[in-house]
Amino acid sequence: MKDNAPLDLPTYEDMLEAHERIAPHIHRTPVLTSSYFNDRTGAELFFKCENFQKAGAFKVRGACNAVFGLSDEDAQKGVCTHSSGNHALSLSYAAGRRGIPCNVVMPRTAPEAKKAAVRGYGGTITECEPSTTSREAVFAEVQAATGGDFVHPYNDPRVIAGQGTCSKEMMEQVDGLDIVIAPIGGGGMISGTCLTLSTLAPEVQIIAAEPEQADDAYRSFKAGHIIADDAPVTIADGLKVPLKERTWHFVSNHVSDILTASEEEIIDAMKLTWQRMKIVMEPSCAVPLAVILKNPEIFAGKRVGVVVTGGNVDLAKLPWMTS
Amino acid sequence: MKDNAPLDLPTYEDMLEAHERIAPHIHRTPVLTSSYFNDRTGAELFFKCENFQKAGAFKVRGACNAVFGLSDEDAQKGVCTHSSGNHALSLSYAAGRRGIPCNVVMPRTAPEAKKAAVRGYGGTITECEPSTTSREAVFAEVQAATGGDFVHPYNDPRVIAGQGTCSKEMMEQVDGLDIVIAPIGGGGMISGTCLTLSTLAPEVQIIAAEPEQADDAYRSFKAGHIIADDAPVTIADGLKVPLKERTWHFVSNHVSDILTASEEEIIDAMKLTWQRMKIVMEPSCAVPLAVILKNPEIFAGKRVGVVVTGGNVDLAKLPWMTS
Numbered sequence: 001m002k003d004n005a006p007l008d009l010p011t012y013e014d015m016l017e018a019h020e021r022i023a024p025h026i027h028r029t030p031v032l033t034s035s036y037f038n039d040r041t042g043a044e045l046f047f048k049c050e051n052f053q054k055a056g057a058f059k060v061r062g063a064c065n066a067v068f069g070l071s072d073e074d075a076q077k078g079v080c081t082h083s084s085g086n087h088a089l090s091l092s093y094a095a096g097r098r099g100i101p102c103n104v105v106m107p108r109t110a111p112e113a114k115k116a117a118v119r120g121y122g123g124t125i126t127e128c129e130p131s132t133t134s135r136e137a138v139f140a141e142v143q144a145a146t147g148g149d150f151v152h153p154y155n156d157p158r159v160i161a162g163q164g165t166c167s168k169e170m171m172e173q174v175d176g177l178d179i180v181i182a183p184i185g186g187g188g189m190i191s192g193t194c195l196t197l198s199t200l201a202p203e204v205q206i207i208a209a210e211p212e213q214a215d216d217a218y219r220s221f222k223a224g225h226i227i228a229d230d231a232p233v234t235i236a237d238g239l240k241v242p243l244k245e246r247t248w249h250f251v252s253n254h255v256s257d258i259l260t261a262s263e264e265e266i267i268d269a270m271k272l273t274w275q276r277m278k279i280v281m282e283p284s285c286a287v288p289l290a291v292i293l294k295n296p297e298i299f300a301g302k303r304v305g306v307v308v309t310g311g312n313v314d315l316a317k318l319p320w321m322t323s
Numbered sequence: 324m325k326d327n328a329p330l331d332l333p334t335y336e337d338m339l340e341a342h343e344r345i346a347p348h349i350h351r352t353p354v355l356t357s358s359y360f361n362d363r364t365g366a367e368l369f370f371k372c373e374n375f376q377k378a379g380a381f382k383v384r385g386a387c388n389a390v391f392g393l394s395d396e397d398a399q400k401g402v403c404t405h406s407s408g409n410h411a412l413s414l415s416y417a418a419g420r421r422g423i424p425c426n427v428v429m430p431r432t433a434p435e436a437k438k439a440a441v442r443g444y445g446g447t448i449t450e451c452e453p454s455t456t457s458r459e460a461v462f463a464e465v466q467a468a469t470g471g472d473f474v475h476p477y478n479d480p481r482v483i484a485g486q487g488t489c490s491k492e493m494m495e496q497v498d499g500l501d502i503v504i505a506p507i508g509g510g511g512m513i514s515g516t517c518l519t520l521s522t523l524a525p526e527v528q529i530i531a532a533e534p535e536q537a538d539d540a541y542r543s544f545k546a547g548h549i550i551a552d553d554a555p556v557t558i559a560d561g562l563k564v565p566l567k568e569r570t571w572h573f574v575s576n577h578v579s580d581i582l583t584a585s586e587e588e589i590i591d592a593m594k595l596t597w598q599r600m601k602i603v604m605e606p607s608c609a610v611p612l613a614v615i616l617k618n619p620e621i622f623a624g625k626r627v628g629v630v631v632t633g634g635n636v637d638l639a640k641l642p643w644m645t646s
Contacts, residue, residue, distance in 0.1 A: 030353060032375070051601045052355070271638060278374045278634035280601040311601035315594060315643065 007246055010161035012199040015192070018158070019165040022064040025097050026054050029166075031173045036276045041292055042300035046174045050166060051281050051311030055093040055121070057086035058166050058189055058309050062159030066151040067094035069158055075100045080148035082128075082139045084110040085238055086310050087153035092123030103146050105139045111314055154188030155244035163192030168200065170305050177204050179299065181288040182307035184208035184217045184258065185239035187247030189309060194254035204305075205256040207298075209288040211236045212260040217243055221251065221258045235263055235319050238284035238310065259298075261290035267319045269293060280311045283319060330569055333484035335522040338515070341481070342488040345387040348420050349488075352376050354496045359599045364615055365623035369497045373489060374604050374634030378416040378444070380409035381489050381512055381632050382476070388485030389474040390417035398423050403471035405451075405462045407433040408561055409633050410476035415446030426469050428462045434637055477511030478567035486515030491523065493628050500527050502622065504611040505630035507531035507540045507581065508562035510570030512632060517577035527628075528579040530621075532611040534559045535583040540566055544574065544581045558586055558642050561607035561633065582621075584613035590642045592616060603634045606642060 032047045050058035067079055078101030081091050088104045095102030102123040106115060107130035118125055128138035143150060151159065166189070167180060180197060184190045190208045197204050210217050214232035220243055228242030243251060251258075261269070270286035273279060285308045292299050292306070355370045373381035390402055401424030404414050411427045418425035425446040429438060430453035441448055451461035466473060475482065489512070490503060503520060507513045513531050520527050533540050537555035543566055551565035566574060574581075584592070593609035596602060608631045615622050615629070 049601075056601065274603050274638055278372075278379065278603040280597050280603060315597055315641070318638070318641075320638065321644075 007249060008157050009246060009249060010157040010164070010195055012195065014157065014161040015164040015168065015196055018061070018065040018161040019168060021068050022061055022162060022165065025064045025068070025094065026060055027052060028169055029053050031170065032277065032279070034277050037289070041296055043292065044303045045292070045306055046170070046177070046304065047277070047306050047308050048166060048170045049279065049308050051279060051285065051308050053310070055086070055089045056310055056312040057090060058163060058307070059086040059090035059153070060093055061165050062156070062162030062188060062192070063087065063090035063094040063151065064097070065162030066149070066156065066158040067091070067098050067100070070149060074149055077147040077149065078102055079151050080104070080139070080143050080146055081151050081153065082106070082135050083153050084114065086312055088118050088123065089114065089121065089312070091151055092118045092121035096122035101146065101148065103142050103148055105135060105142055107135065113314060114312070153241070154186035154191070155246050157246065159188055160191045160195060160246060160250070163189045164196040165192070166307060167193045167196040167305070171201055174303070174305060176303055177201070177305045178302040179205045179207055180305040180307070181207040181209055181292065183236070183239055183284050183287045183309055184210050184251070185214075185284070186241040187217065187243045187251055189307060190255060191247045191250035193307070194250035198254050206254055208251070208255050208258045209291040210258055210260050211239055211266060211287060212262050214240050215260050217251065218258045218260055220248065221255065224252070236266055236284040236287055238282060239287065259291040259295060261287055261294055265290040265294060271320050279308070280313060281308050282310045282313050285309045330572060331480050332569060332572060333480040333487070333518055335518065337480065337484040338487035338491065338519055341384070341388040341484040342491060344391050345384055345485060345488065348387045348391070348417065349377050349383055350375060351492055354493065355600060355602070357600050360612070364619055366615065367626045368615070368629055369493070369500070369627065370600070370629050370631050371489060371493045372602065372631050374602060374608065374631050376633070378409070378412045379633055379635040380413060381486060381630070382409040382413035383416055384488050385479070385482030385485030385511060385515070386410065386413035386417040386474060387420070389472070389479065389481040390414070390421050390423070392481055393472060397472055400470040400472065401425055402474050403427070403462070403466050403469055404474050404476065405429070405458050406476050407437065409635055411441050411446065412437065412444065412635065414474055415441045415444035419445035424469065424471065426465050426471055428458060428465055430458065436637055437635070476564070477509035477514070478569050480569065482511055483514045483518060483569060483573070486512050487519040488515070489630060490516045490519040490628070494524055497626070497628060499626055500524070500628045501625040502528045502530055503628040503630070504530040504532055504615065506559070506562055506607050506610045506632055507533050507574070508537075508607070509564040510540065510566045510574055512630060513578060514570045514573035516630070517573040521577050529577055531574070531578050531581045532614040533581055533583050534562055534589060534610060535585050537563050538583050540574065541581040541583055543571065544578065547575070559589055559607040559610055561605060562610065582614040582618060584610055584617055588613040588617060594643050602631070603636060604631050605633045605636050608632045
């Protein structure tokens with residue numbers, strides 16, 4: 001994409017079409033409540049459990065929308081992407097369901113469990129060194145060799161439209177929400193949330209939650225332009241990537257606020273959720289709850305939708321083991 | 324209770340009354356499915372998630388039935404029990420909801436987290452040494468001093484009737500089950516299941532799942548009389564206790580079979596559930612799934628209800644950390 005090309009942004013209708021398109025391939029995930037967290041926060045919290053989603057994360061919504069939206073001709077060459085995380089799993093899952101090739105460039109240092117899961121879904125992995133330079137060079141080769149359609153993890157209108165289906169479901173499942181809060185990394189989930197709610201329920205406040213140690217979206221939001229960090233270090237490994245122009249569009253236009261939490265607050269919130277709600281969630285998902293526990297004055301008395309974005313964790317390396 | 328007194332057994336109507344009585348104090352827990360486990364087993368599995376239950380386990384059903392069934396006069400003196408596990412938490416929770424005293428005798432070696440949870444619900448702990456002799460002596464003192472009503476963890480008709488409400492809900496939530504499987508320790512959950520299904524759905528097979536290393540129920544079932552082990556050692560710490568006369572009544576009359584699993588099979592099933600279903604379950608809950616994975620010929624092609632009994636685990640001591 002050229003820098004000065006007009007942005008192709010997804011519309012509300014794209015999101016509605018996405019939901020019909022992906023419905024056979026995803027779960028309509030349940031919404032759980034917790035009297036413990038309601039008592040502690042004074043808010044009414046509704047947890048949209050995308051950790052129970054196919055492939056273990058909301059990312060499968062956008063990936064399925066991209067894959068199943070391809071023409072038969074385009075689909076033949078398959079899809080490709082670079083990702084060390086849930087997008088790689090999700091795109092492999094979606095491509096596997098359609099029976100088309102999926103090529104993923106992953107750093108050779110990515111966890112073996114994630115690589116095994118990609119292969120389990122039928123994806124093909126090409127390894128790169130763990131650097132941006134290597135990743136881009138290897139990805140260019142893979143794309144040239146396969147001719148596959150590049151599905152960016154978040155800066156893709158099909159992906160944003162797909163992620164927007166999550167808040168559509170949440171609005172069908174819960175009445176009268178005042179706030180929806182979700183973690184922010186590259187901004188795909190938050191952008192989808194903005195896309196859906198700005199038409200469906202513009203009165204609902206959208207708050208993004210970010211690790212203090214990877215607070216580029218927070219600083220971008222305050223500065224009024226994208227600030228990208230090179231290599232932030234945080235336990236919330238799904239949230240290290242920077243905003244891009246399409247997600248910045250939604251964040252800058254529709255997000256009410258971005259709040260941050262420290263590493264310790266994130267780990268505490270994650271552990272507390274496992275203990276009290278008995279659900280397995282990733283560190284990235286714990287950031288919204290950490291932010292709510294930290295800022296009770298913002299959330300008390302409100303009905304708050306909390307997007308639990310995924311549950312793909314390495315059970316042999318839980319953060320409270322080493323912290 | 325005298326050895327030769329006729330057994331006071333709960334009836335189906337007791338179970339129906341129990342469900343009305345406890346409904347305001349418990350969750351109607353969800354039933355989850357997993358296409359991964361369906362694919363692996365060839366069965367259709369329906370997981371009744373009592374790990375999401377109040378106080379983190381099904382035990383709260385029986386405890387609430389006992390506590391809320393007391394007359395106002397009897398309730399004044401409160402309740403008491405001995406337990407190092409979920410029954411202690413559940414009885415404390417129930418008594419706290421009713422605003423009456425709860426005295427629990429716990430071994431001094433019980434996990435601090437469990438003791439803290441009992442106190443958090445308003446229960447009073449008297450510690451004993453980790454031996455049967457000490458426990459019984461200390462419990463006799465506590466009961467004499469408080470006059471509280473003794474609510475046995477499983478060999479109590481009110482408790483069995485309460486546990487029976489779980490399969491009543493499951494039958495309302497899932498059509499056409501062929502089999503219901505639950506773990507067996509003292510036999511409270513299995514007895515409640517027998518109580519309910521023998522009237523409501525006598526065509527449903529009831530299978531109990533037990534650790535090989537604590538297989539006293541299995542051996543009792545084969546021998547035709549209760550065999551009690553002294554101190555079995557298993558990771559499934561909720562399943563170490565022996566059958567008693569009331570639970571033996573139900574097991575010997577209504578259970579189709581008892582199947583066992585090794586420690587390794589239990590831990591593998593537990594880890595796989597966390598990874599694939601993203602739910603936190605106790606080792607004890609993993610025994611049914613371990614048994615299903617081990618005996619596919621029994622379950623393939625069947626619709627199987629699986630009781631996930633609880634989710635109270637020590638996150639700092641997960642079994643795959645040390646195994």
